[in-house]
Amino acid sequence: MDRYARWNALVELLAERGRISVEEAAQILGVSQATVRRDFDQLARQQMITRTRGGAVASGVSYDLPLRYKTARHSAEKQRIGAAAAALVEPGMVVALNGGTTTTEVARALAGRPELNRTDPDAQLTVVTNALNIANELLMRSQMKVVVAGGVVRPQSYELVGPLGGALLREINLDLALLGVDAIDATLGAAAHHEGEAAMNRLMVDCAGRVVIVADASKLAERAFARVCPIERVATLVTDAGADQSAVDAFAAAGVHVITA
Numbered sequence: 614m615d616r617y618a619r620w621n622a623l624v625e626l627l628a629e630r631g632r633i634s635v636e637e638a639a640q641i642l643g644v645s646q647a648t649v650r651r652d653f654d655q656l657a658r659q660q661m662i663t664r665t666r667g668g669a670v671a672s673g674v675s676y677d678l679p680l681r682y683k684t685a686r687h688s689a690e691k692q693r694i695g696a697a698a699a700a701l702v703e704p705g706m707v708v709a710l711n712g713g714t715t716t717t718e719v720a721r722a723l724a725g726r727p728e729l730n731r732t733d734p735d736a737q738l739t740v741v742t743n744a745l746n747i748a749n750e751l752l753m754r755s756q757m758k759v760v761v762a763g764g765v766v767r768p769q770s771y772e773l774v775g776p777l778g779g780a781l782l783r784e785i786n787l788d789l790a791l792l793g794v795d796a797i798d799a800t801l802g803a804a805a806h807h808e809g810e811a812a813m814n815r816l817m818v819d820c821a822g823r824v825v826i827v828a829d830a831s832k833l834a835e836r837a838f839a840r841v842c843p844i845e846r847v848a849t850l851v852t853d854a855g856a857d858q859s860a861v862d863a864f865a866a867a868g869v870h871v872i873t874a
Contacts, residue, residue, distance in 0.1 A: 614642065614643075614644070619642060619644065619648070619652055620652060620655070620656055620661075622641075622642060623638060623642075623649075623652055623653070623656065623662070623669075624656065624661055624662065624671075626638065626641065627662055627669060627670065627671040628671055630671075631670060631671050632665070632668060632669065632670040632671070633668055633669060634667050635649045635650055635653065635667055635668050636667075637668075638653075638668070653668070653669045656669070657669070660672065688714075690829045690830070690853035690855065690874075691714055691715045691718045691829060691853075692718050692722075693853060693854075693874035694715055694718065694719075694827050694828075694829060694851050694852065694853055694874050695715065695716075695717075695718025695719040695720075695721060695722045695827070696718075696722045696874065697851050697872050697874035698719045698722070698791055698825060698827045698851045698872075699719055699722035699723045699725075699726065700722075701789065701791075701825060701849070701851075702723060702726075702729065702738065702789065702791075704728055704729055704731065704736040704737075704738060705735055705736050705737065705738070706738055706739070706788040706789055707739040707741065707785070707786065707787050707788050707789075708723075708738065708739070708740050708741070708787065708788060708789045708790075708791060709740075709741045709742065709787050709789070709790040709791065709792070709817040709821060710740060710741075710742045710744065710747050710791050710792075711742070711743060711744060711772065711792050711793060711810070711813065711814050711817065712742075712743065712744030712746070712747065712770040712771055712772035712793070712810070713744075713770060713793030714793070715793040715827045715828065715829065716744070716747065716791060716792070716793040716827060717744075717746060717747055717750065719791055719827060720740070720742075720747045720750045720751055721750060721754075723738070723740070723755070723757070724750065724751055724754040724755040724757075725754075729755070729757065730755045730756045730757060731756065732756055737756070737757065737758055738757045738758070739757065739758040739759075739760065740757050740758070740759050740760070741760045741761075741762065741781075741782075741785065741787065741817075742759070742760070742761060742762070743761070743762040743764060743772050743773045743774070743778050743813050744770070744771050744772050744773075745761070745766065745771045745772075745773070746771040747771075748761050760781070760785075761773070762777075762778035762781045762782055762813065763777035763778050763780070763781065764776075764777045764778040764813070767807065767809065767810065769807075770807075770810065772810055772813065773813075774807075774809030774810055774812070774813055775809060778813055778816070779812075779813075779816055782813070782816040782817060782819075782820060783816065783819075783820070785820055786820055786822075787817065787820050787821040787822065788821070788822050788823065789821060789822065789823050789824075789825060790817040790818055790820075790821035790823070790824045790825065791825050791827060792814055792817065792818070792824065792825070792826055792827070792841065793826075793827050793828065794814070794826055794828055794832060794837070794841055795832065795835075795837040796832055796835035796836050796837040797826055797828050797832055797833060797835070797844075797847075797850065798833075798834055798835065798836055798844070799834070799844055799860070799863035799864045799866070799867045799869070800844065800863075800867075801836055801840070801844070802840060802841065802842055802843040802844040802845075802846070802847070803826055803840070803841040803842050803844075803847060804836060804837035804838065804839060804840050804841055805837055805838070805839050805841055806837050806838055806839070807838075807839065808838065808839040810839075811838075811839035811840060811841050814841045814842075815840075815841055815842060818841065818842045818846055823848045823849070824842065824846050824847050824848055824849075825847075825848060825849040825850075825851060826847050826849070826850050826851070827851045827852075828850065828851075828852055829852060829853050829855075830852055830853050830855040830856040830857065830860075832852075833852060833856055833857065833860040833861075833864075834857070834860045834863070844864075844867050844868075844869065845867075845868070847869050848869070848870060849869065849870045849871075849872060850864055850869050850870070850871050850872070851872045851874060852871065852872070852873055852874070853873060853874055854873045854874065856871075856873060861873070
């Protein structure tokens, strides 16, 4: 288990339990107590946790692990979801991608499709994003037209948020909005933990002809603080094969086309 995977696991343990000792964490992760102490010290310096004598307690931001520490979480599932979602994109489309580990995999899958990487104006794919890492991925690996919505950078997700991005998003038309979310429920719709991210996502939804949500099984039948859109606005949900069948059935009953990858 590499450092980022350990940090992710430790923060998740603290989110579940509230507090944990060095000895308990070492036993659960199968590493030495010295390694756990170093990990706790590093996470405390980044204000992700609060260090205590012999262990650590959760801080107020423990639910919102920065993107660079999330990459090990459900990675195989997210790669499959990314490939399945990218298959919905056709040459010449205008597509929006927000930030997140799953949408990053969508961007990588898009960059790997030669038919989307044309400079012909009639076939060139246009990607609108508010995520700096996704813009960088596409600029380095493709010939797509990349449009970046403005705003203030949020370090946890590399997303630009705030009113500056709204000026662009209110003036464009999207064929497809491919959005990652923190939670999606068949009754409550899609939601995000951070209100600034949710606001940008809502603007993408408003100007999109079709909305596709990409979310691994852990996000289904869950709720988060800020609403992105009602379930009626979601045309397609792309999730992984580990999704609970009752949750899948609930989305289907709500009129959402569910793709499991």
